[in-house]
Amino acid sequence: MSIRNHKLFYKDPYLKTFETKILKQQQDKKGDVYITLEKTAFYPTGGGQPHDIGTLNGVKVLNVEEVDGEIRHYIERALPHSDDKIVGIIDWERRFDHMQQHAGQHILSAAFAQLYNIHTVGFHLGNDIVTIDLDLSELTEEIVGKAEKLANDMIMLNRPIVTKWIEYDDLVNYPIRKTPSVKENIRLVMIDDFDYNGCGGTHPSATGEVGAIKVLNWERQRKKIRLSFVCGNRVITQFDQKQKVMVELIGLLNRPEGELSEAVKRLLKNVKKLEKELLESNEKIIQYEANDLLAKSTIQNDTVVIIETFSDRSIQELQKLAKMIAEQEKRALIFFLSENDNRFQLVCGRGEANKMNMRDLMQETLSLIDGKGGGNKMFAQGGGTASLTKEEFMKNVMNIIATQVNSEETLLKGNFNRLL
Template identity: 90%
Template sequence: MSIRNHKLFYKDPYLKTFETKILKQQQDKKGDVYITLEKTAFYPTGGGQPHDIGTLNGVKVLNVEEVDGEIRHYIERALPHSDDKVVGVIDWERRFDHMQQHTGQHILSAAFAQLYDIHTVGFHLGKDIVTIDLDISELTEEIVGKAEKLANDMIMENRPIVTKWIEYDDLVNYPIRKTPSVKENIRLVIIDEFDYNGCGGTHPSATGEVGAIKVLNWERQRKKIRLYFVCGNRVIAQFDQKQKVLVELTGLLNHPEGELSEAVKRSLENVKKLEKELLESNEKILQYEANDLLANSTIQNDTVVIIKTFSDRSIQELQKLAKMIAEQEKRSLIFLLSENDNRYQLVCGRGSTNKMDMRTLMQESLSLINGKGGGNKTLAQGGGTASLTKKEFLRNVINIIAKQIKSEEIRYSIKK
């Protein structure tokens, strides 16, 4: 039997302050201090609803959990041992928010069930957003719109919400939306002629207190639909947030609210166009750079050697540059180095008639700076800490290359 159905738990969701006796105060296995009480108004986490917070004799209640048939109130610090009674104060703003969200979930789930026989199979009440998982693989704007409207109609009618304790055998007398998992002491939350649902959570006395329900979005989760929504004061918070964004956008785009969508589309199209032009310009600049490197290259034993150093160049740019050179000069052997934030980025490549293995060259080069990399026989890349100066590092790399192409002298340039 759930503790929520037990005499230790007050049934009045509007109870903000209460006085009771302390049963025990101790630490759990993690060393966290908790108190159990003769009676409590604090709701423990469960049924998709988060726990209450508040104070006990002025000490903050951080968490409330049901463990082994008792409600544990985890507190910020231990109470004096002389305390045998406590005054509990519920954080009402949080409690009422949870009442609005939880009841809103009941109403929205019932709307989907009544209109389209779509049933809720999961529920989560988050800090900012509430979600339900619907037992359906596809959802349309029309279905969501009609369910949301029916839910808000029920709120506007301000129908009473009552709770009733029944036994399992009595369930046949009610149009239960979902069969409860417990077999005894079942607590029904009833919205007359609309929803009958077994639940141990906190709810207001009438649907009007939910305020409003607004669906925000939905997405497919495996073969279900996860629906995101807010209720009550969270609707106002969402509206305020979105309104601030809209006002800012109308100023930035210099268009009225009704034309923002088209203005954003045009802006995005312009951005894509500019990005394409920038990419084309960068490609041209890299091609000029490749041509310049080839024009200033040296030929050693029928190998066109290009060794170049840079600062703050991305490895992607170095790769493109190496590929451009290799496509133009089949005999080429390219070694490009860039120093970025005290790290070296390396790229080595070769033309199609050059038989030197770039993986071997990269591995031997990276071993000098304890680096890591990869690639294939024609193009390899990697990086490591700049533990050697550029000149020291390149002197060692050139010796490696010279042995491979059997050359005594190789020229290179260092570019800041």
């Protein structure tokens, strides 16, 4: 049986149901069940277009792939061996959506080629949007606008979309937009006086059925431009989504549609101003906190010891606080603990005149809770699960620090009692 008779989607892309016979049913290497049929209307994944879905004798078709020349229909469960006659039903909504998007891609790509000699070098039909990769590095609103208009004008003309099987040697007789990669069974999809392109996908019979084309956005991708767009019913879906957002913004900002952009700009400007003021206020609060901790510090062997525990403080705030203290007091030895959701966050640091190694101190304290961290001789940080109580952990930390500053544990005891 020739490729054209076996693949019913080429004979009639509008075919929604069909009858056929099963050739075989088996599992692939992954254990997924698939069947092959004498003929099929299910389009397999290929050429940038996703596969069809639907049912075979009421069993869901989950995936369709062409492997070594056979079309495999992956089904939800195995069919009874008694099933000889197969009735297939295509999910028409999905099929027609793919037809609209694929034909729309042909039209839009042809518009870019005709107007600006910009060639399409990639195509992907996704669940929500379609993308094409254009062979250039920069794109302007003017170019996109004119290409989109030409594409929609072609849709309004409702020109026939015709398919034809030809031999490779016959390609010279057509103004092909892109030379096909295959050498045989070449299927041309033609829009008279506009586009001639080799393609194995499914398309409607006239450009008018594409409905409309709307470019959404574009971005640079590896010296190419990836352009996103939608066609047909997806244009309505996009419009509905954006309209809902627009109506909500009108209500939230209490501005008409035409003033939304300026209202958002003013709002963002105010937010940035408030964020700056909040940051400055937070800096002042941390500075006051640093001064307070220094006032309550103890001095031993010319080391100014600042030890404090917190709850639900970020490690970034603790680092900032420790650095403020170290900048003010060059002899400082700082150790902070914050208990956050049954985890200990630790920060230690020192002033320039203090020669203790903070990385060693952090590693020794982290070993008490099987934690992880890092740092350098001046500052270190880490954390781990609160496997000890805060009181037990801090007692051990006090002993470690007391040993490192060559002082008696009792000299720090008063400071420890204040923390509890």
